Amino acid sequence: MTRSGVPVRAYAARPCTVVVCRGCCCGNERKHPTTDHRWQLARLEAAAAESGGRLSVRTTDCLGPCAQANIVVVQPSAEGRRKGGRATWIGFAMDDDCTDDILSWVAAGGPGEAEPPATLTLQFVPPPKPVRR
Numbered sequence: 038m039t040r041s042g043v044p045v046r047a048y049a050a051r052p053c054t055v056v057v058c059r060g061c062c063c064g065n066e067r068k069h070p071t072t073d074h075r076w077q078l079a080r081l082e083a084a085a086a087e088s089g090g091r092l093s094v095r096t097t098d099c100l101g102p103c104a105q106a107n108i109v110v111v112q113p114s115a116e117g118r119r120k121g122g123r124a125t126w127i128g129f130a131m132d133d134d135c136t137d138d139i140l141s142w143v144a145a146g147g148p149g150e151a152e153p154p155a156t157l158t159l160q161f162v163p164p165p166k167p168v169r170r
Contacts (some may be wrong), residue, residue, distance in 0.1 A: 051115040052093050053147035055081055055139065060099025062106035069106070074130040077107075084140050088096035092143050100126075106132050108162070109139060113148035122149020128162035135160060 057078055058064070064074040071124045078096065091114070100108045105128030112120030123149050127139065138157040145151035153161075 039169050050090075052088070053097060053114040053117060054093045054112040055143065056100075056110040056112065057081060057094065057096050058098075058100040058106070058108040058110075059096045061102075062079050062103040063108055064099070065106070069131060072107070073099070074107070076135050077131075077133075080136055081140070084143070089145075093126065100149075100164055102128060105129055105162050110164075111139065111147055114146070114150070117149030118145050120149040122147065124148070124164070125153070126162045126164050127157065127160050130158050 049095065059074075059078075062068055064078075066072075066074060078094075081094045085094045102108055107128075107130045109127045109130040111125045113120075115123070127135070128151065130136070130139070135157065138154040142151060142153045142157060
């Protein structure tokens with residue numbers, strides 16, 4: 038057990054996670070009317086359901102780099118993190134080709150376990166800098 042009360046084995050089995058921004062700009066049909074935001078999320082969720090627990094999908098409020106919407110963050114699995122994988126931020130994730138690339142990368146293991154498709158790397162963006170208060 039950890040201090041949080043979560044068994045250590047729960048962390049060991051953590052799947053690759055795709056975090057889909059659906060804040061002020063991402064997923065906004067008025068800002069991006071040619072993108073089917075619901076279809077994209079449905080495809081990702083269907084892939085997670087079919088993955089046998091190797092993929093999870095979450096949505097979140099604004100992640101920050103609004104000028105590069107839609108933002109998707111691919112977090113490594115526990116095994117990928119042990120192999121050096123880190124969260125990868127992807128910007129302009131609005132078409133089926135990008136979603137295909139994300140799904141193929143995650144199916145191959147994701148960060149730390151597989152190289153991303155070359156076309157997807159062109160959409161990598163730096164995470165926003167923390168705000169000092």
